[in-house]
Amino acid sequence: MSGRKISPNLALDQRVAERRARGERIVHLGFGESRLPVFPPLREALAQGAGRNAYGPVVGAEDVRTAVAGWFDRRALPTAPDQVIVAPGSKALLLALQLVHPGDVLLPTPCWVTYRPQAVLAGKRALGVPVPDECGGVPDPDALRARIRRARTEGRRPGILVLTSPDNPTGTTAGPALVRELCAIAEEEELLVVSDEIYRDLLHDPRRPYLSPAEVLPHRTVVVTGLSKNLALGGWRIGAARFPADEHGRRLRDDVASVASENWSTLAGPMQQVAAYAFAEPPELRARLVADARLHGTVAAAVHERFVAVGATCRPPTGGFYVYPDFEPLRAPLARQGVTDDEGLQLLLEELGVAVLAGRHFGDDPAALRFRAATSMLYGDTREEQRAAQRAVERGEDPLRLPHVAEVLRDLERALAKLTAV
Numbered sequence: 311m312s313g314r315k316i317s318p319n320l321a322l323d324q325r326v327a328e329r330r331a332r333g334e335r336i337v338h339l340g341f342g343e344s345r346l347p348v349f350p351p352l353r354e355a356l357a358q359g360a361g362r363n364a365y366g367p368v369v370g371a372e373d374v375r376t377a378v379a380g381w382f383d384r385r386a387l388p389t390a391p392d393q394v395i396v397a398p399g400s401k402a403l404l405l406a407l408q409l410v411h412p413g414d415v416l417l418p419t420p421c422w423v424t425y426r427p428q429a430v431l432a433g434k435r436a437l438g439v440p441v442p443d444e445c446g447g448v449p450d451p452d453a454l455r456a457r458i459r460r461a462r463t464e465g466r467r468p469g470i471l472v473l474t475s476p477d478n479p480t481g482t483t484a485g486p487a488l489v490r491e492l493c494a495i496a497e498e499e500e501l502l503v504v505s506d507e508i509y510r511d512l513l514h515d516p517r518r519p520y521l522s523p524a525e526v527l528p529h530r531t532v533v534v535t536g537l538s539k540n541l542a543l544g545g546w547r548i549g550a551a552r553f554p555a556d557e558h559g560r561r562l563r564d565d566v567a568s569v570a571s572e573n574w575s576t577l578a579g580p581m582q583q584v585a586a587y588a589f590a591e592p593p594e595l596r597a598r599l600v601a602d603a604r605l606h607g608t609v610a611a612a613v614h615e616r617f618v619a620v621g622a623t624c625r626p627p628t629g630g631f632y633v634y635p636d637f638e639p640l641r642a643p644l645a646r647q648g649v650t651d652d653e654g655l656q657l658l659l660e661e662l663g664v665a666v667l668a669g670r671h672f673g674d675d676p677a678a679l680r681f682r683a684a685t686s687m688l689y690g691d692t693r694e695e696q697r698a699a700q701r702a703v704e705r706g707e708d709p710l711r712l713p714h715v716a717e718v719l720r721d722l723e724r725a726l727a728k729l730t731a732v
């Protein structure tokens with residue numbers, strides 16, 4: 311027996327589905343999926359791509375990589391198509407990077423559930439470093455220096471630094487000064503920076519300054535992105551990576567392509583057609599993205615407000631669709647309900663009809679009273695409800711006033727009131 315388990319977020323999603331099938335009401339904040347309908351032109355691109363049935367190049371066809379390069383160009387990262395690989399999801403690219411680049415992996419704590427198991431699969435040690443107070447997704451610089459020193463005295467060799475901005479699970483974005491400081495450490499310590507920018511197009515305020523580590527440290531940074539979050543296409547599995555332009559970057563790209571060739575071969579042909587359309591960002595798609603980012607921001611802010619209203623502390627969300635509250639200020643009343651750790655808190659919330667994922671699943675301290683609430687499942691259970699939420703934003707109306715959204719927020723308020731009532 312390997313002892314390997316199904317990812318905890320998938321297990322929770324399954325439990326929620328079972329309870330709902332039994333007719334129970336449950337506020338689902340437990341799964342990081344963007345529950346929005348497919349934008350119709352993407353369907354058309356998929357249909358047009360049906361004829362792309364050849365294997366084609368491992369790294370992706372030229373037209374797709376040109377579109378991805380353009381996407382990076384427009385984000386202050388001049389890119390040649392040869393620096394790009396497309397793949398079935400950024401998850402596959404992240405694992406391939408871990409397999410080919412030597413050294414242990416420095417991870418912000420908390421961080422996305424998959425980085426750690428991937429490090430283990432790649433035979434590496436995951437070295438967790440706490441995030442600063444101001445935001446998640448990146449390690450605190452002083453703690454990072456200390457962790458690297460300690461790792462070296464233990465005979466470990468840190469080789470990769472993972473940064474995620476905007477972040478899952480905290481829904482926050484690292485500011486430029488912090489990114490520069492972390493890049494300086496990566497340079498000193500000769501680390502490869504893996505910058506996971508899959509939520510980059512979901513900044514709630516598009517005027518917020520965003521600095522990619524690849525702008526500061528172009529020769530040491532691989533940027534990974536995809537269409538699962540910004541276009542709600544998780545099930546279509548489209549990811550992309552941008553490698554440094556120099557000789558080292560080319561070698562790294564060739565190594566990842568080698569893993570790809572022995573594993574997924576290439577991104578499915580019809581999905582390459584979709585990627586060529588989406589990464590080119592025609593105006594109608596830009597408009598969809600801008601409106602959806604506003605929807606995510608509005609709902610995440612509403613959920614944040616409700617946690618803070620009952621006394622939790624929580625970094626205000628600035629990107630993506632998550633909040634990560636800390637119920638430490640409520641430790642005494644929660645202890646009276648028998649809750650002393652994050653799993654106890656997750657279970658009590660589940661009993662009260664709210665599904666969230668305990669902080670330990672993101673590498674956080676199990677004794678802390680923290681969890682991730684994913685807010686992207688609140689737009690409605692049916693395609694009609696989800697479209698109504700999108701339409702409200704398109705018309706400049708408040709999506710929180712839609713009856714189905716208002717009702718689920720009321721359910722959340724009621725559950726939170728009970729949580730702290732004793």
Ligand SMILES: Cc1ncc(COP(=O)(O)O)c(C=O)c1O
Pocket residue numbers: 342398399400401402422474477478506508535536537538544547548549
């Ligand atoms: C931070 C982060 N990176 C990567 C992924 C994986 O995305 P993909 O669907 O491209 O594999 C996710 C999905 O949850 C994520 O939250």
